Every structure is written in C-alpha cells, then in structure tokens.
Amino acid sequence: MQEIDFMNRAISIAHENVVTNNGGPFGAIVVKDGKVIGVGRNEVTRTYDPTAHAEVQAIREACKFLGSFQLTDCEIYTSCEPCPMCIGAIYWARPKAVYYACTKSEAAKIGFDDQFIYEQLDLPIEKRSIKMKQICPTNYDHPFETWKNSTSRVDY
Amino acid sequence: MQEIDFMNRAISIAHENVVTNNGGPFGAIVVKDGKVIGVGRNEVTRTYDPTAHAEVQAIREACKFLGSFQLTDCEIYTSCEPCPMCIGAIYWARPKAVYYACTKSEAAKIGFDDQFIYEQLDLPIEKRSIKMKQICPTNYDHPFETWKNSTSRVDY
Numbered sequence: 273m274q275e276i277d278f279m280n281r282a283i284s285i286a287h288e289n290v291v292t293n294n295g296g297p298f299g300a301i302v303v304k305d306g307k308v309i310g311v312g313r314n315e316v317t318r319t320y321d322p323t324a325h326a327e328v329q330a331i332r333e334a335c336k337f338l339g340s341f342q343l344t345d346c347e348i349y350t351s352c353e354p355c356p357m358c359i360g361a362i363y364w365a366r367p368k369a370v371y372y373a374c375t376k377s378e379a380a381k382i383g384f385d386d387q388f389i390y391e392q393l394d395l396p397i398e399k400r401s402i403k404m405k406q407i408c409p410t411n412y413d414h415p416f417e418t419w420k421n422s423t424s425r426v427d428y
Numbered sequence: 429m430q431e432i433d434f435m436n437r438a439i440s441i442a443h444e445n446v447v448t449n450n451g452g453p454f455g456a457i458v459v460k461d462g463k464v465i466g467v468g469r470n471e472v473t474r475t476y477d478p479t480a481h482a483e484v485q486a487i488r489e490a491c492k493f494l495g496s497f498q499l500t501d502c503e504i505y506t507s508c509e510p511c512p513m514c515i516g517a518i519y520w521a522r523p524k525a526v527y528y529a530c531t532k533s534e535a536a537k538i539g540f541d542d543q544f545i546y547e548q549l550d551l552p553i554e555k556r557s558i559k560m561k562q563i564c565p566t567n568y569d570h571p572f573e574t575w576k577n578s579t580s581r582v583d584y
Contacts, residue, residue, distance in 0.1 A: 286571035360513025
C-alpha cells in the first residue's frame with residue numbers, strides 16, 4: 273500500500289464514523305513497515321471521553337500492539353490536521369511522520385475550532401479562560417524527590 | 429474537604445505511583461460538589477500508553493462517572509502543572525478550574541520537559557521536528573460534508 277491508500281483508509285474510517293453516529297468526522301491509523309498496527313476513530317460522544325480523538329485512539333492501540341510507549345519508525349495517517357491535544361500526544365509517542373488530509377481551517381468551518389486552544393496555550397497561565405492556579409501544600413514536591421531517588425524507575 | 433486537602437490527595441497519588449513503579453510521579457483528581465469523581469495517575473510505562481498522563485486518566489474516569497463528555501462545574505487538582513497535551517484535554521473537557529502544585533520548570537529539572545512541545549506547537553507545521561505533511565486524495569473532505577448534512581449527529 274502507498275501513502276494515498278493509507279490516507280484513504282483514514283478518511284473512510286472518518287466517514288464511517290459519522291454514518292454510525294460514533295462521534296466526530298475523524299479517523300486515523302498508525303502504520304509500521306507498511307502495515308496498519310493501530311486504528312482510531314473519534315469516540316468523544318459515544319464513550320463520554322473528551323480525549324478520545326482519532327489520533328489518541330490510534331496511538332493507544334498501536335502502542336499496545338507494539339508493547340511500547342513509543343511509536344518509533346511509525347507513521348500516523350489522520351483524516352484531519354491534529355488538534356493541540358493530539359499534537360502533544362504525538363510528541364510524547366514520537367512517530368517518524370504524520371500525514372493529514374483536511375486542515376484545521378476546514379475543521380473550524382464545521383465547528384471544530386482548535387484555534388482557541390492554540391491561543392490559550394500561548395497565554396500566561398493566569399490569563400487563561402479556565403482558571404489555573406498553583407496551590408503548594410507542605411512537601412508538594414515529595415513525589416519528584418522520590419522519583420529522583422528511585423533506583424527502579426522506568427524513565428521515559 | 430478543602431482545596432489543600434484535595435491537593436494533598438493528588439500529591440499522595442503521585443507519590444504512591446513512584447513507589448509502586450506504575451509510571452511517572454504525577455497524580456490528579458477531579459472534584460465536583462466537594463466530592464472526588466475521578467482519580468488518575470501516570471500510567472505511561474506500565475500500560476504502554478503515552479497518553480496515560482494523570483490528568484487525562486482522571487478526566488476520562490470522571491466523564492465516565494458523569495455520563496458526559498464535559499466536566500461542567502468540576503475542578504481538577506493535579507500534582508504538577510499540565511503538559512500541552514493535558515491542557516488540550518482540559519480545554520476539550522471544560523472544567524471550571526485547574527489547581528496544580530509543582531510547576532513545569534520543576535518537572536523539567538527531573539527530566540519531564542514540556543517546553544519542547546510548546547515550542548513545536550508554535551512552529552509552522554512544515555518546520556516541526558516530526559515531519560507533518562498534507563496528503564489530499566480525491567474527496568478527502570467527504571467526512572466533513574457528511575457531518576454537515578447529518579441530521580442525527582451529536583455536536584460537541
């Protein structure tokens with residue numbers, strides 16, 4: 273299969289997702305060595321999970337398949353340019369490439385507007401529209417100290 | 429319980445998470461009307477899921493509990509300032525407030541550096557360190573058209 277075939281697969285998942293009333297019009301797959309190792313579709317409304325975007329679901333499935341929390345040498349094909357949450361997930365998963373079809377401006381036109389989140393991320397924390405505030409009880413950094421001193425920790 | 433007690437709970441989850449070798453030193457809870465309705469801990473390494481940050485896990489559990497993909501009137505207490513992926517998840521879930529203990533600079537000192545992801549999000553897509561490229565087969569926007577015309581879709 274070629275790039276265009278993989279992308280068609282992601283798009284057909286997105287399309288099917290609308291027809292089946294599963295969630296938003298988004299699909300994604302993870303490919304390694306020319307094989308699909310993870311499939312994801314937007315399941316926000318059906319599963320009551322605001323984090324269940326197609327890319328997140330595909331990353332989770334592919335990582336489970338690989339028995340690894342990294343997508344080394346993998347490619348993600350997604351029917352739409354990823355939102356900031358999914359881009360964050362992609363950087364944590366570290367695939368080698370991401371291909372997308374629709375753009376975020378096209379998504380905004382049908383009501384999925386990521387621009388607001390990009391703008392919020394760039395604001396100082398005290399200026400964000402959702403209140404974000406530091407609270408520091410005694411020994412608030414104790415978990416970090418324990419992590420530093422742990423001899424059995426799995427770094428990532 | 430008061431703010432400080434909820435934060436101590438999130439911190440103690442983070443601490444326990446290191447001791448049990450479950451994942452990174454991070455814990456979070458979701459509170460509604462003074463009650464804990466979701467608990468999350470970093471499970472990246474144990475479950476091979478790079479998206480299993482404490483905040484994401486807590487959001488998922490709380491949404492499932494509420495039977496809603498929105499955390500209306502909820503507060504999130506997290507042992508550390510959320511990363512860009514988790515901030516994205518927070519904006520999609522829309523709680524009323526987020527309280528954190530450790531800062532992202534403290535997290536960076538023990539090897540969890542979100543700064544890189546913030547910088548990547550601000551770059552034009554073609555300049556990002558992970559290759560991101562548009563591929564548009566014929567009818568690539570078909571899922572969006574179907575979504576617009578669907579009479580049974582659940583908007584969110």
